[in-house]
Amino acid sequence: MKKYLTAVLLGIGIISLPSLAGEDMKEFIKKKGCFACHDISRQKSGPPFKAVAKEYKGKPDAVKTLVTSITSGSMGKWQGLSKKYGFKVNMMYMPRQHVTKEEAEKIVKYILSLEK
Ligand code: HEC
Incomplete structure (x- = not known):
């Protein structure tokens, strides 16, 4: 029911995802x-x-790659990459997250907009 209501509100634009920015x-x-x-x-x-953001900014497939990582999971990439950025990930993989592709896209665009 709550899902349905959200869908309706989204549909008529009371809650508008594209306007989510920064703190939102x-x-x-x-x-x-x-x-x-x-x-x-x-x-x-x-x-x-x-x-x-630093790793993927400017790469042509950045949005597609990261959306797939979020919606399908990601494994083993940051064990190596983290050294490049001076930290150590202590977890091998990210499980698939429960967000829609559209939500993941918005999140990824926000992540890619972050400055160092
Ligand atoms: C259970 C812990 C966990 C949760 C919850 C989690 N992540 Fe992750 N995330 C990870 C780990 C660990 C990695 C590194 C994966 C790898 O090395 O490939 C990662 C990697 C990523 C990456 C980089 C993927 C890539 O292809 O380089 C993005 C973007 C990301 N997470 C976004 C999110 C978003 C957005 C959410 C919430 C919807 C989320 N994560 C929730 C643990 C988590």
Whole structure:
């Protein structure tokens, strides 16, 4: 029911996802549970989002790659990459996250907009 209501509200534009920016986006990511393993600039179990931004910014497939990682999971990439950014991930993989492709896309665009 709640899902249905959200869909309806989204449909008629009362809640407009494209307008989520900055603090709103942070709040959204928090709600989705990402900060259990990530922080914007600090290392937790997963890589800091700023390191992700640095690694992928400007790469042609960045959005597609990261959306797939979020919606399908990601394994083994950051064991090596983290050394490059001076931290150590202590978790081998990220399980598939429960966000839609559209939500993942918004999150990824936000992550890629982060400055070092
Ligand atoms: C259970 C812990 C955990 C949760 C929850 C989690 N992540 Fe991750 N995340 C990781 C780990 C560990 C990695 C490193 C994976 C690897 O090495 O391939 C990672 C990697 C990533 C990457 C980089 C992927 C790549 O291809 O380089 C992104 C982007 C990301 N997470 C976003 C998110 C978002 C957005 C959420 C919330 C919807 C989230 N994560 C929730 C642990 C988590």
